[in-house]
Amino acid sequence: MAYYTSTTRSELEAYNTLVVNGEGYDGVYTTDWATIVEHPNGSDYAILKHDSYTAELTEEETLGSEWFPQNDIE
């Protein structure tokens, strides 16, 4: 699954809106394409790329595990 990344959250929110409008979600049972992922560093963001919609954003093939830290759980 490819992701778009940015240091500007609003750019990814705009991408989400692009997909929502393009896909015609009903706005009741489905309101968003994907949730924006915030990097633990607090300054990087990512959103899952939809196969049918492109944007002038940095594309990553996948997100490293550092994006999804797990608590120190046995």
Add this chain to the structure above:
Amino acid sequence: MKKAQFFYLLRRGFFAGGGGEWSTLVNAFKTRVIADGGTLESESCIRDDVKYLIQNPEPVPTPAFTGLLNDYSGAAAAYSLRLLDNTYTGDAIVVRRASDNTTQAIGFVNNELDTTSLESFCSGTDGFVTTWYDQSGNGNDAANVTAVTQPKIVSSGSTILENGKAAIEFNVNWLTTSYPLPSVFSAFNVAKTNFANTFETIIGSELTFNDWIWHLFRSSKFQLRPDSGSYYSGATLNAQKYLINSIYNGDLNAYIDGNSYISQSSVALPSPSGNLQIGTTQSNVSYSFNGILQEIILYDSDQSTNRAGIETNINDHYSIY
């Protein structure tokens, strides 16, 4: 027996004398003939009446349906793809189809998910669950408004099945409820994991690890975690469907397929404050479930005395063990 012999015996009251089913049938037949203005002396009349009776049989009463929640009431939240309560008149799920993203509510037929309507709506495409309705009557529906994390129930036009029963497939997907987690509970889950992820949450808190007792598969075992630092577990499990019951009343017990799996006395539970999530905790993809779920029933009470009965009801339906 020849027809003439039958009528002779009928006129002589042969069948009516001994009681039992024949007597009942013949007396009912006579009553119908007389009520229709016929006479037993007329063969043609009897023939017409027999024809009428065959074409208009008395309706056979259908045994009243009794659901799990009729027998074991008081659930706080109940999610299933079968009807659990004969007084519940709502739908089972709302489905979004991938082809055009329209949605449709799907109910029950013969107390099972209406897969005919489901597959008609999702013909040739995938279907995703946006809402899994709570059948307890408490309105604690489970939902997900984000497309990419909605679990799947139809794949290329076919209902996803597990052992012949409709199932919801989770793969980095989840549903969030409005149900505030209880401090005493009994939970019954029908789940099959693929052990594909490190942490496979069945049910957990929307907020933090320390908010409730986290139910998950981990390292080929089922675990109950009252916080991120401690857990209780049992024997190694397989990638197959299980009926998992957990009961917390100060002591913490878990049963898998009716057998004791975890038994721990005096387990501390912080005051829960979050809502129940199905398939993840904290909406975190790293803790999301990979497998299928068919039923989750949660009581905010100790159901130890009803446990065996509830498990039998579930197992009778899903044939788990």
